[in-house]
Amino acid sequence: GAGVSQTPSNKVTEKGKYVELRCDPISGHTALYWYRQSLGQGPEFLIYFQGTGAADDSGLPNDRFFAVRPEGSVSTLKIQRTERGDSAVYLCASSFRPGTEAFFGQGTRLTVV
Amino acid sequence: GQNIDQPTEMTATEGAIVQINCTYQTSGFNGLFWYQQHAGEAPTFLSYNVLDGLEEKGRFSSFLSRSKGYSYLLLKELQMKDSASYLCAVRDLGFQKLVFGTGTRLLVSP
Numbered sequence: 079g080a081g082v083s084q085t086p087s088n089k090v091t092e093k094g095k096y097v098e099l100r101c102d103p104i105s106g107h108t109a110l111y112w113y114r115q116s117l118g119q120g121p122e123f124l125i126y127f128q129g130t131g132a133a134d135d136s137g138l139p140n141d142r143f144f145a146v147r148p149e150g151s152v153s154t155l156k157i158q159r160t161e162r163g164d165s166a167v168y169l170c171a172s173s174f175r176p177g178t179e180a181f182f183g184q185g186t187r188l189t190v191v
Numbered sequence: 192g193q194n195i196d197q198p199t200e201m202t203a204t205e206g207a208i209v210q211i212n213c214t215y216q217t218s219g220f221n222g223l224f225w226y227q228q229h230a231g232e233a234p235t236f237l238s239y240n241v242l243d244g245l246e247e248k249g250r251f252s253s254f255l256s257r258s259k260g261y262s263y264l265l266l267k268e269l270q271m272k273d274s275a276s277y278l279c280a281v282r283d284l285g286f287q288k289l290v291f292g293t294g295t296r297l298l299v300s301p
Binding site for chain 1: 195221222226232233234235236239278280282285287288289290291292293294
């Protein structure tokens, strides 16, 4: 596609439920990043993929968070046993190769009630 | 670790010039980025500096001093549409991730 696509755009879930957030990067981009942004804050790094592998997952807050990119394109961020503190906008970005300009998607606004 | 500071909010008048400062203290440095983010939208790339000096791109310029851990974004001939948050981000040396500041919310008034 023309840009980074994220689905759903909005997700409301109950505390304790499992959610999956999807990111479809720009075609041909090998690097993919997940960030989380709370209101009034800058994006906070979660995980970075180079191809299919997670090159840096140091930003994942705990083991309830997991992400995959099985074919080196689409990525899914998975959150188990959601908590109200997980409410935020989850942003995905991709770049042609590591270190080049990253293009962001519109984000998924997750609300845990 | 990384620490990035920028003012929380700034106001300016249409047609004026505004400078948004960013200071950083990082364990590694591999370039500094500026992004613009309108409310409810994705961040969009504005500029990138890896060497000291000024990079100019139309109405927007960005400056970097690595020895001082300092950058600024200069916006000229301000327009109402420039009202947005401006995010300063430092690229990590090893793994290419971006570490963002909290952003500066710029309000341009008529």
